[in-house]
Amino acid sequence: MRIPRLRWVARGRVIVSESDLAPRIMGIVNLDPGSFSDGGRVVTPDQAAARARQLEAEGADLIDVGGESTRPGSSGITLEEELRRVEPAIAAIAAAIRAPISVDTSKAEVAARALAAGACVINDVTALGDPRMAEVAAEYQAGVVLMHMQGSPRDMQTNPHYGDVTAEVAAMLAERIDRAAAAGVPRENLAIDPGFGFGKTLEHNLMLLRNLERLATLGAVLLVGLSRKSMIGTITGREPGERTAGSVAAALVAAERGARVVRVHDVAPTRHAIRVYSALGCWENES
Ligand code: HH2
Numbered sequence: 001m002r003i004p005r006l007r008w009v010a011r012g013r014v015i016v017s018e019s020d021l022a023p024r025i026m027g028i029v030n031l032d033p034g035s036f037s038d039g040g041r042v043v044t045p046d047q048a049a050a051r052a053r054q055l056e057a058e059g060a061d062l063i064d065v066g067g068e069s070t071r072p073g074s075s076g077i078t079l080e081e082e083l084r085r086v087e088p089a090i091a092a093i094a095a096a097i098r099a100p101i102s103v104d105t106s107k108a109e110v111a112a113r114a115l116a117a118g119a120c121v122i123n124d125v126t127a128l129g130d131p132r133m134a135e136v137a138a139e140y141q142a143g144v145v146l147m148h149m150q151g152s153p154r155d156m157q158t159n160p161h162y163g164d165v166t167a168e169v170a171a172m173l174a175e176r177i178d179r180a181a182a183a184g185v186p187r188e189n190l191a192i193d194p195g196f197g198f199g200k201t202l203e204h205n206l207m208l209l210r211n212l213e214r215l216a217t218l219g220a221v222l223l224v225g226l227s228r229k230s231m232i233g234t235i236t237g238r239e240p241g242e243r244t245a246g247s248v249a250a251a252l253v254a255a256e257r258g259a260r261v262v263r264v265h266d267v268a269p270t271r272h273a274i275r276v277y278s279a280l281g282c283w284e285n286e287s
Contacts, residue, residue: 003213003258008221009188010143011120015062016191016221016260020078021283022274025100026223027052027060029093031085032069037228037240037265045092052093052101059271062121062163064263065090065114066104066109066129070125072157072230079109087113094118097252099248102145115140125149125198126175134183143193145223146176150199160199162163169194174218190220191261197229205231208254209253216258224261226250248273256282 008016016024029051030038036098042051055092067085068077086103087110093101094117102121105112108130111122115136128134144212148169150160161263162168173192181187194208194215208215209226216222226232232246233239244266251262251270255277264270277283 003216006193006221006260007188008143008191008260010100011141013120015100015121015143020260021280023259024061024261025059025260025267025270025274026062026064027058027267028227028263028265029055029063029065029089031065031067031089034069034071034074036069036071039049045088047161048089048094049092053096054115055267056097056099058267060099060267062102062261063254064102064104064123065093065095065119067110068105070153072153074153076153079107082107082110083113085269086110087117090117090119102143106130106135112136115142121145123147127173127196127229128179134180134185135187138184141186143189143191144180144185144197145193146180146220146222147193148172148195148198156199160204161188162200162204165200165204165207166214170215172216173215177220187219191223192218192220193223193225196224196226197231202231202234209250209257212254212257212259221260222258223261223263224254224259226254227264227266244269252277
């Protein structure tokens with residue numbers, strides 16, 4: 001299947017261009033102490049800025065900053081708490097790095113304050129669940145990641161069920177693309193994400209990864225987050241901190257199948273693996 005080359009733009013900055021062959025790397029800064037993969041390592045704005053600087057030096061093209069863990073079973077935090085964590089951290093990171101900053105939030109108010117503090121992408125795991133989110137994105141002409149989730153973090157892994165998981169995820173993402181565009185967010189500002197592990201069993205995740213090319217043709221740049229996820233843990237039998245090799249393998253497979261951005265914790269090894277792929281001309285069979 002031919003994978004279309006698309007642009008992804010956020011507040012006038014081109015994050016993915018049509019001529020990019022290799023995927024872009026989104027490095028993760030988690031401010032939630034309960035984050036499943038690396039919680040508690042970054043707390044203060046200075047620590048967040050130092051971590052972002054490190055990820056940028058390791059080869060991250062974009063830094064994703066999140067204040068609220070979305071791990072299965074989590075019940076979320078208040079608006080005030082999320083703002084307290086995210087706003088000063090984004091301001092500190094914006095002063096410390098050149099790479100664009102994304103805010104991982106499902107609250108429109110947090111997104112608006114993060115954009116005002118220097119972020120340019122809203123990474124929304126509820127794909128416009130907050131009715132004001134599209135309005136905020138349009139006002140700032142922000143980039144937006146629309147992610148698929150079945151249920152909410154509190155209950156999503158209780159009993160995920162689908163008829164045809166790829167078709168259902170694709171239909172929901174296509175509908176959210178149209179909703180964002182209707183609210184005034186340019187289509188080239190939109191990225192989509194199947195939401196690995198968000199209301200999906202191992203089989204659902206593997207099916208989506210096998211069929212990823214179908215999502216790459218929906219008209220928006222495809223972003224994936226597989227890093228350290230429980231599917232890697234189930235396959236390898238490793239705890240989150242020991243899932244780097246499995247995560248790098250998954251990121252490469254996803255990129256081969258059309259992912260233009262990979263969201264990862266381990267930036268340096270992912271960058272090295274992408275360089276080897278690029279040296280071998282592995283992306284060149286695309287349209
Ligand atoms: N996964 C997580 C959080 N945000 N955003 C997108 N677009 N795609 C993802 O797959 C995704 C995401 C969960 O991972 P992590 O941030 O490491 O964990 P936690 O939510 O516990 O902080």
